[in-house]
Amino acid sequence: MPDDLTAALEAVIAAAREHLAKVRAADGRVDDESVWRAYVSLNNSACVYDEIMRTRYDEVTPFDLEPLEAEEGEAEWAGTEVVDEAVEPDAEPTLVSVRQRRDYVVPSAVALQRAAERARDEVPDPEGDDQPVRGIGDAVLELLHSGDGTLRSLEIPELTPMDGIVVINEVGSGLDVTATSEGGEDVAFAVDAGDPVIGRLDERSFQDDHRKGGDDDREEG
Incomplete structure (x- = not known):
């Protein structure tokens, strides 16, 4: 008959398998309750195993955990969950x-073109356009392309x-x-x-x- 330490280890293994199964079943779904409960079970079973190992043999495990209550996460989700009501289109x-x-001062056209070339190297054109950056207009367009397409892309030292x-x-x-x-x-x-x-x-x-x-x-x- 297995002792309590062996039983605790088996509980950790079983909880780990259950957690893996729930994660796979959720398939990336955020805040899945079954995943959270399986996580809590794995956490707590590891805590039990760690405690028995420490008290019986004065040894430690790699686990640095504290016991959890499943209701802790559920209460947090309940407080933040927002359900949008269906709205009919107009x-x-x-x-x-x-x-x-927005207007800009270009202190140095050469510095601006170099900044655009660096941006192109970081975010290559998917169509493979390897034409050189010629002039301020090309440089600004290249910066917009490499960024998010908004004027935020132009927030660089080379533009005032x-x-x-x-x-x-x-x-x-x-x-x-x-x-x-x-x-x-x-x-x-x-x-x-x-x-x-x-x-x-x-x-x-x-x-x-x-x-x-x-x-x-x-x-x-």
């Missing part, structure tokens, strides 16, 4: 246009942000990119006079030195 959905502009503005208009029709010809890109940012502004956000950079420097240069000329 009969006539609203179409909005979000337009953003100036003022910006975000305007949200309710519009009657959406943008057709295919109808925007090269050289006529400004059309894509124009809205009808009757499209109301429903939101605006001003971004202040407070880069007074650049403004004053520009004014001084003009006065000296």
